[in-house]
Amino acid sequence: MTHAYDIAVVGAGMVGAALATGLAQDGFTVALIDRAPAPEFAPDAAPDIRVSALSAGSERYLQQLGAWPQITGMRATPYRRLAVWDQTPHPLSGLVPRKFTEVEFDATGLGTSHLGHIVENAVTQQALWQVAGATAGVTFFTGHGVSALTERQDKVTLALDNGTQVDANLVVGADGGQSKIRELAGIGVSRDQYAQQAMVLSVRYQGPVEDITWQGFYPSGPRAFLPLHSAGPEHPDESWASLVWYDSPEQLARLKAMPDSELLATIQKAFPATLPLLTHLDSKASFPIARQHASRYFSGRVVLAGDSAHTINPLAGQGVNLGFQDAQCLQTVLKEARRANQDLADPDRLAQYERQRRPANRRMMLTMDLFYHLFSNRIPPVHLLRNLGLGAARALPFARNRVARYAMGIDDQLPAVLTQLANRIPGLNQL
Structure with missing residues (x-):
């Protein structure tokens, strides 16, 4: 049986589900296809090990879609402070007082009530599926993946592995870093694997829910704390948190092999005080990290969004925020195409989307790489340089806060002088 839609979105994760909802709210008919069933949420269950730091910009987008009330009705933890510091012990550390190597951003200094929210991925996805399911124009195809893609002059036919066929004027690949749609469309990708991996842990700690998320930087990689919600009456005076430990695959394998009690004691000793x-x-779980960028964001009647188009070092948790920015941009471009009575796959329109999103995604990739290489080493001059850089950030709160407002989605534009500087950095155009 064949079903016909304006747009088929393949991948109903956070970005795909958000985009499908937004497009349907704009009047498009949308097929939302995912191999996985609907996500589950149990209020009394331990938190999902996968969490994201949703920026203020992402919060506004989710508000527009109508998903934010559902998210806060489940679980979302606002954070009002963000701190970073260099934790590397080295003789040169004595040249710079420690207080100058610690930088803290707070919502009050940035003129806002909070910097963002830490939200379990399953909560965000569940909320978006609820909104999508209540939106006329969205049809779910779940439990089956795409096995073939056939492009014709005026449409694309997707064959699902249960024999169902879906016709659409445009296909959006939002199916992750290992995108099947990107592969079927013949779009290449460049990939750089980092030496580190990341181990994520869901833990309980003694004390109330904290309002700060922080990262201490070590030569082997950062160690981060992300606050979650209260552990409830069953565990009085305790709260949940997500921890991230970046290190070599060998070290993380040794850590994961430890009994839980030994691992907890090791974390307590190895993390900042x-x-x-x-x-x-x-x-607990660990995963490799890589920078990946599609050679182009569209081909024919196929366009990419989110991790299908780009993945970055998860150092600052910007991946899903970039994906939501892709979704907003693509939604606007497609809405304008329909208003102008143009084909949704018009190459000039899809090129407009790529022109807007590729440079922004490249800039964030470059920024994360600079942090990665600047902090993940013991080279004495670099160690001194990063300490001086943190000291400068502390001493120049106006410039620091302008950048922070942009990075956290409070402001839509990076300050002009920094935009010009980023565009002149060698190698940016090759990412």
Whole structure:
């Protein structure tokens, strides 16, 4: 049986589900296709090990879609402060007082009530599926993946692995870093694997829910704390948090092999002293990290968004925020195409989308790479340079806060002088 739609979105994760909802709210008919079933949420269950730091800009977008009330009705933890510091012990550390190597951003200084929210991915996805399911124009095709893509002059036919066929004027690949749609469309990708991996842990700690997220930088990589919600009446005076430990695959394999009690004690000792007293380890997982960028964002009647188009070092948790920015931009471009009575796959329109999103995504990739290489080493001159850089950021709050407002989605534009500087950095155009 064949079903016909204006747009088929393949991948119903956070970005794909948001885009499908927004397009349907704009009057398009949308097929939302995903191999996985609907995400689940149990209020009394331990938190999903996958969490994201949703920026103020992402929050506004989710508000527009109508998903934010559902998210806050489940679980979302606002953070009002963000801190970074260099934790590397080295003789040159004595040349710079420690207080000058610590930088803290706070919502009050940035003129806002909060900097963002830490939200479990399953919560965000569940909320978006609820809104999509209640939106006329969205049809779900779940439990089956795409096995073939056939492009014709005026449409694309997707064959699902259960024999169903979906016709659409445009296909959006939002199916992740290992995108099947990108592969079927013949779009190449450049990939750089980092030496580090990231281990994520869901833990309980003693104390109230904190309002700060922080990262201490070590030569082997950062160690981060992301606050979550209260552990509830069953665990009085305890709260949940997500921890991230970047290190070599060999070191993380040794850590994961430890009994939970030994691993908790190791974390308590290895993390910065700022870490609250841990009481319980619920789950842990590690994954490789890589920078990846599609050679182009569209081909024919196929266009990419989110991780299908780009993945970055998760150092600052910007991946899903970039994906939501892709979705907003593509939604606007397609709405304008329909208003002008143009084909949704008009190459000039899709090129407009790529012109807007590729440079912004490249800039964030470059920024994360600079942090990665600047902090993940013991080279004495670089160690001194990063400490001086943190000191300068501390001493220049106006410039620092302007950049922070942009990075956290409070402002839509990077300050002009910094935009010009970023565009002149060698190698940016090759990312």
